[in-house]
Amino acid sequence: MIVGILGCGAIASIIVNNFLSKDSGIDIKYFYDHDMEKAENLATISDGIAVLDIDDMIDNVDLVLEAASPISVEKFGLKVLKKGKNIIIMSIGALMDNKFRDRMIEAATNNDAKIFAPSGAIVGLDGIKAASIGKIIKATLTTRKPPRSLGKLVDEEEILYEGKASEAVKIFPVNINVAAALSIACNLDVDVKIIVDPKVDKNVHEVIVEGDFGQFKTRTENLPCEVNPKTSMLAAYSAIKLLKSLNENFIMGT
Ligand SMILES: NC(=O)C1=CN([C@@H]2O[C@H](COP(=O)(O)OP(=O)(O)OC[C@H]3O[C@@H](n4cnc5c(N)ncnc54)[C@H](O)[C@@H]3O)[C@@H](O)[C@H]2O)C=CC1
Ligand SMILES: O=C([O-])CC(=O)C(=O)O
Incomplete structure (x- = not known):
């Protein structure tokens, strides 16, 4: 599975470091951030590609992992889904708007894509x-x-x-x-x-x-x-576990 990361800050950095061995079947390859230096940093660590235009990432991945901001979800979420690509969303606050959430779900349904929202920093x-x-x-x-x-x-x-x-x-x-x-x-x-x-x-x-x-x-x-x-380690870990579970055949827990 080829993954692109939108937002190359704290969460993204923990995720990238966890997947460096590349033996999980998950290849985190593309990096986009409006601060290009951040995208380049993670691309360098993981031998990946930093892109200036997010379309160059979306077109080449199976899944986009958003770890940027609620605004980035509003800006790019529908575009990802309309191209039939799956998305993991960390900035779940963006989905509190029922109308926007319904539009996202509709775009996912019409384009055979999935929206994943990890459990993040809470348990339960x-x-x-x-x-x-x-x-x-x-x-x-x-x-x-x-x-x-x-x-x-x-x-x-x-x-x-x-x-x-x-x-x-x-x-x-x-x-x-x-x-x-x-x-x-x-x-x-x-x-x-x-x-x-x-x-x-x-x-x-x-x-x-x-x-x-x-x-x-x-x-x-x-x-x-x-x-x-501001961000808890567990939030990054929850995204890592979710990503790994997408390639697993045994799912534990609801
Ligand atoms: N679901 C959960 O439990 C949790 C969610 N979060 C959320 O996850 C997101 C990422 O968190 P962190 O990695 O700690 O943040 P961070 O601030 O360390 O990194 C965010 C990165 O995204 C980039 N970015 C922000 N808006 C962008 C946009 N519109 N386009 C392109 N790049 C953009 C920034 O330049 C920065 O490099 C935040 O929205 C945060 O609120 C954080 C903790 C827990
Ligand atoms: O990481 C945390 O503890 C929780 C957090 O910031 C959030 O809800 O966005």
Whole structure:
């Protein structure tokens, strides 16, 4: 499978380093970033090709892995799908807009392509997918991050946001993809709280879900990526696992 990466920052760099051995049947070959130097850096590490025009990437790959920004999904997502290419989307916040999501799904359906959204920085999406077969009554997300992960300077913990996920993704577009993932999986606009806390050094996400299956609570204490502390390592790992699973014949978990 030939893969192209859209957005050559923190997540992309972890993914590329994991696939360097090339024995997985997955060849990450093309790199696009509006900062050409970033695309060139990853192309050099992996003996790949940095492109100036994203079409030169889309035309030559089986799958595009987006790890750039919600805007990049809006800009390029439909184009990828209309060319019949699969896409993995990290910037899931872009899919909170129901109309845009429907257009993406329609383009995928009409062009025999698939949209994959990895579980990212939270745990529990497996359970939520199973729970959604019944009725989900309530879902909440509490995200607690250190000041450097939220670009804030505070001495004491502070609630930055409390409300619905649909509003949170507009205010924190690069920090709350997990709220979008949760909402889409539950088919609910989940209740979100975002806290900046100088006492934590990890990106912590707590998820509580109630439904006719019962109730569960998950808590993830994620190590932030060195180069981009907004982003948790687990998010990059989830994309790597998803990519590998596309070539596997045994799928574990929902
Ligand atoms: N699903 C999840 O759980 C998570 C999702 N994310 C999201 O994944 C995305 C990537 O995260 P990181 O690698 O940490 O970000 P990053 O900021 O380290 O890297 C993003 C790269 O994409 C490039 N880029 C941004 N917009 C672009 C555009 N329109 N066209 C071309 N290149 C563009 C930037 O120049 C940069 O090199 C972000 O949108 C982030 O919010 C991050 C963490 C968790
Ligand atoms: O990586 C994380 O901890 C979660 C995050 O930033 C996001 O939801 O986009």
